[in-house]
Amino acid sequence: MIITEQKEFDEILRSLKGHERVFLLGCGICAATWSTGGEKETREMAARLAEAGKDCTGWIVTEEATCDVRTTRRLLKRNKEQVGLADVLLVLACGAGVQTVASLVDVPVYPALNTLFLARLQNLSVCDERCRLCGECILAETAAICPVALCPKGLMNGPCGGYEDGKCEVDRERDCAWVAIYERMETLGQLEQFTVIHEPKDWSKMRHPGFINKRDKKALGRG
Ligand code: SF4
Ligand code: SF4
Incomplete structure (x- = not known):
């Protein structure tokens, strides 16, 4: 699971400076499980922003992972009226989720979370890093x-x-x-x-930026 933490509210407000109408999007998978960006946290964030004088045009939480372009695109389309009213989107998901949303809309998109590591979840309060994605x-x-x-x-x-x-x-x-x-x-x-x-470990296997196209057999070394 991808572990995240909520940013300080002041930092979020600073990133939203100059924007008045905010649409919020939480992630129903990792961020929901770790209680950083599920339904409860997204609703609470919307309430805090409203208290701070922002106009929240609406909020949703993805049922699938926010980083899945296909399902997030569908969800944004289903909510296009509320999304269309906003001049900024605030995303409560990992960095991949934030960038997925940003690739689907033409207004600024900002993160409400910091992305920390890939972990084993021991319970809903304890997790420990288990993989550095070394390739x-x-x-x-x-x-x-x-x-x-x-x-x-x-x-x-x-x-x-x-x-x-x-x-x-x-x-x-x-x-x-x-x-x-x-x-x-x-x-x-x-x-x-x-x-x-x-x-010694072959660190060249740790590819950044990672990219895979399963249909391209040559790129996978099977061509
Ligand atoms: S090998 Fe040394 S640095 Fe690594 S976990 Fe053990 S004591 Fe720590
Ligand atoms: S060896 Fe590499 S891929 Fe395997 S768990 Fe460790 S960091 Fe992850």
Whole structure:
């Protein structure tokens, strides 16, 4: 899940300076689950903006992910009267969602959230980063625990000399990723894998900006 946080209200107001009529759009998937941009938060944001003197022409929350151009386009069309009255759109979604909306309308679009990381959701209050989107997943070699995301040094062969009682030297509150990998391999009866030396990571696989066209077999290396 993509983790977001709400921006300070003052920052949102600054970004809306010079605009009077605002339409709000929340995301019904990640931002709703993490309570940063679901129905409740979008409605509350509309009320705060109204209190601050803005004219809220309406608000909606996408049922699908806001970053899906197809469904967000349909939703904006269904609400075109309220959207058309606005001179700015405020989006409570991740950065990809904000840019999706911006690609579909001809008025300024601003983010109400900061986008933080890709996480495992432990419960509705706790999540932890689990993947840095490195483009070459090595979880098969690390007992399904990611050292790229969980080791602050991103070590491919660990642990380093700084761990103590299973805790990381960079942050003693956190478990050392490589101790966790060792312990899981031990549980799985795969300890022989722990002594395998991993080659340096090929960071060229981490492609930015990422782009994929599944219909283009050549681009996928299958042509
Ligand atoms: S190895 Fe790369 S793709 Fe796999 S979980 Fe870690 S960061 Fe994500
Ligand atoms: S103590 Fe473990 S998690 Fe922390 S930097 Fe060293 S190897 Fe990485």
